[in-house]
């Protein structure tokens with residue numbers, strides 16, 4: 001799964017160059033227009049990002065969680081939305097690689113790695129987000145097919161993607177409910193349609209959609225793992241990497257906001273000196289840089305454990321919780337440093353301020369995250 005350090009350094013250097021040359025110049029314009037960055041997506045395919053964490057034997061880059069999280073942070077230092085185009089796709093891929101049958105791995109993973117098939121995960125429904133066992137989308141067996149009926153919402157890549165991992169109820173009467181939940185890989189087709197594109201405060205340019213399933217038939221061969229009743233655990237297993245990924249976004253954004261505030265504070269002058277020389281601004285800069293550094297270290301700690309195949313739900317939860325809050329706080333502090341100009345779309349800090357709160361919601365809200373952390377603390381102390 002892991003490469004030697006020099007190969008990983010080369011990959012990071014390539015990403016660095018791409019971020020500066022391709023991503024930074026278009027971020028403002030595409031975000032303001034809420035326009036999908038189609039050219040960037042093609043470049044992501046060439047960079048191998050759709051296969052970043054997929055094993056090399058299935059055509060992916062086989063990157064460690066540590067290298068992957070550095071890539072995610074680097075992108076989010078500049079613009080968070082493009083990372084979402086491959087992040088949730090890779091959660092789908094990790095569900096197949098960890099829990100899929102051999103035939104499913106051989107069929108789907110090479111197509112996921114090239115981006116020929118790409119999408120994300122469909123868990124949330126209008127009436128069930130944190131409480132996933134409350135979903136209502138039903139999959140009913142019919143010969144060698146399952147027929148899906150129901151609605152998903154807030155699904156990232158729901159419009160531009162062509163394939164999604166969809167969590168369903170195959171036995172709505174099961175008790176506890178998770179025993180009746182199953183995950184399917186669904187390629188778009190008749191009966192699987194987009195209800196509407198959702199408007200958002202931030203995280204623009206990436207599509208979030210309501211998806212409607214009306215008598216949509218999916219081959220029984222696409223039931224992940226080939227056995228009903230395992231979907232909830234399969235999804236929960238993918239969330240550790242998902243949380244490290246959100247944490248990496250937060251650490252990147254916290255650092256990006258700090259850098260913007262620092263450079264602005266060194267340029268902007270009031271009362272005869274740069275505002276970076278006023279103590280009130282210095283206190284903010286110091287707090288922001290400390291928060292960003294702590295977030296980065298927590299991400300590395302969780303990713304290291306993940307790469308050593310150790311249980312890391314506590315560490316991933318801590319990293320996700322702290323880094324997402326750091327991104328929100330640093331965006332707000334940077335707004336203060338920018339004064340009136342923070343309110344202008346001419347400066348990128350207003351985008352950070354709109355994008356960051358999503359990190360406190362996705363992959364388990366920060367309320368749920370703290371519950372996971374505390375439960376693990378008790379379990380480890382028992």
Ligand SMILES: Cc1cc2nc3c(=O)[nH]c(=O)nc-3n(C[C@H](O)[C@H](O)[C@H](O)COP(=O)(O)OP(=O)(O)OC[C@H]3O[C@@H](n4cnc5c(N)ncnc54)[C@H](O)[C@@H]3O)c2cc1C
Nearest residue numbers: 121122123124128129130131154155156362363365367368
């Ligand atoms: C831009 C965006 C992209 C998204 N992308 C995806 C995607 O690709 N796929 C997908 O499946 N979903 C996606 N989501 C949905 C997201 O995962 C959910 O919004 C999230 O899980 C929270 O669910 P909810 O919105 O239903 O809130 P609810 O579960 O209704 O929670 C509301 C509030 O109650 C709190 N709460 C809930 N239960 C408890 C409890 N037991 N104890 C204490 N507090 C509690 C929550 O923390 C929250 O503050 C996305 C959402 C957004 C906004």
